[in-house]
Amino acid sequence: MNCKKCDSSHTVLLRKKDYYCDDCFMVNTNHKFRACIGKNKILIPNENVLIGISGGVGSTVLLDLVNHAVTLENTKKLRIVPFFVHLLDEERKDSAQAVIKQCNKYNINVYIIHLAEYMDLKFDIPEANCIPETEENKVKLFHDMLNSMPITAATDFLLKVKRNLLVEFAKKVKCRIVFTGETTSTLAINLLTNLATGRGSQVQDDIGFCDVRDKEIKILRPIKDISKEELDYYVAIKQLSPFHEKDVISNSLQSVIASFVSDLQKDFQATISTVCKTADKIGNQERMNDERNMQEKCVICKSNLHTRDLNISALEATNISRKVSLGNAQFRQYLDNNPDISSLESDATPSVFPLINKYLCYGCSRNQSEMNQTKLPPYIEEVLKL
Ligand SMILES: [Zn+2]
Ligand SMILES: [Zn+2]
Structure with missing residues (x-):
């Protein structure tokens, strides 16, 4: 098979179907890089x-x-x-x-x-x-x-x-x-x-x-x-040495x-x-x-805390299913008969992740709650006032 661009013999095979010579492959890869920057018009x-x-x-x-x-x-x-x-x-x-x-x-x-x-x-x-x-x-x-x-x-x-x-x-x-x-x-x-x-x-x-x-x-x-396939060819052709x-x-x-x-x-x-x-x-x-x-941001990952334009988050989904379950008479009765799990009724999520939505997003709250006694950097602790 020959290079699909210039018809010389191929040295690169991408996605098991596209043949290129070294030169055309490099032109193509450089173009992808420049096009990615260019089309986003963010650089002055x-x-x-x-x-x-x-x-x-x-x-x-x-x-x-x-x-x-x-x-x-x-x-x-x-x-x-x-x-x-x-x-x-x-x-x-x-x-x-x-x-x-x-x-x-x-x-x-x-x-x-x-x-x-x-x-x-x-x-x-x-x-x-x-x-x-x-x-x-x-x-x-x-x-x-x-x-x-x-x-x-x-x-x-x-x-x-x-x-x-x-x-x-x-x-x-x-x-x-x-x-x-x-x-x-x-x-x-x-x-x-x-x-x-x-x-x-x-x-x-x-x-x-x-x-x-x-x-x-x-x-x-x-x-x-x-x-990744293209990167590996690039490294081989230019004889680069990644770590x-x-x-x-x-x-x-x-x-x-x-x-x-x-x-x-x-x-x-x-x-x-x-x-x-x-x-x-x-x-x-x-x-x-x-x-x-x-908007207010998570102090660790800097994401917005209140993404109101999003349809539903994992946490909201959990909260909603909890509320729906609690509204069900049969489920209520089941809860009343099982005092151990009736703590579900209180606002369970904030007690697990006390800082959620105030200073931390759901993902960072989870990470933080899984830390074992050790401290986050002082400038973060300061905000969280742990
Ligand atoms: Zn070519
Ligand atoms: Zn976060």
Whole structure:
């Protein structure tokens, strides 16, 4: 078979049916990246953009695409001033070394920020290309906090930590825009996880092209239309060297969903793209208006607490079924005969999650209630007044 664009012999086979040569494949992938940014018309020429680099396959390709686009000498040059940042997990310093090496190859500076800085958010802009010092005690408190949660909650919480740190660092280096390198596969997994953990109303910010939760900083996902299969070809053709992250911690809901999605994808090539298209349909359309940013937000994930434009949330559904059951005479009698469970009658949900809807969304309330005695960062505790 020959390349479907130029008829030379094929080197790339996508979705078991589309043949390309290396050149046409690269043109195509670059085009997807540029089209994704272009059609959303959110960038102003020559503005600062912060790019989060984990070292994994997605961000390795994002780094190469950005570098290629900003070094073009023609009208297609991408007019942004990029800043690069890597969030460092203390227990995995090798990822930071790998990212510094990757960036060195392009002659690019990268800032390394410890995840533990989440504990007070008081960090300065560090010296570029080296791992900054941080207090041991802060690192310990951070890990105690994560370790006090079940794995599923900790994995979910860590995503919120990273998002907050990116937004804070973007403010420090005066970037209004952040790029992150989530791939279609990651987003499909995140979508199903969101639905399963009661974060359905947050789908559009967590999975869509643009996270608009912060009123100043927008987080964009410019490679969200590039599949894992395409990324792997890209890495091979350009001989890039991604840092191979360990997969999501096993035994978590996220890891179960990840293997479910990737197993399905093997036999049904449209699985991931179908899941992601569904995300666009779930999202509500009024996100960009200013009124949205006036609302009260969850102190951990910064999502709006009162999503009145959403039809129903998991929590409301639970509340409604409880009320309906209590209104049923037969069920009432059953309750009266069983005093142990008649506590259902009192407003059960607020007693389980005392902070819900006031300071925390349902998902973060659940994470918080599953923490074992340890403390959230002081600036959050302050708000919650625990
Ligand atoms: Zn070709
Ligand atoms: Zn939240």
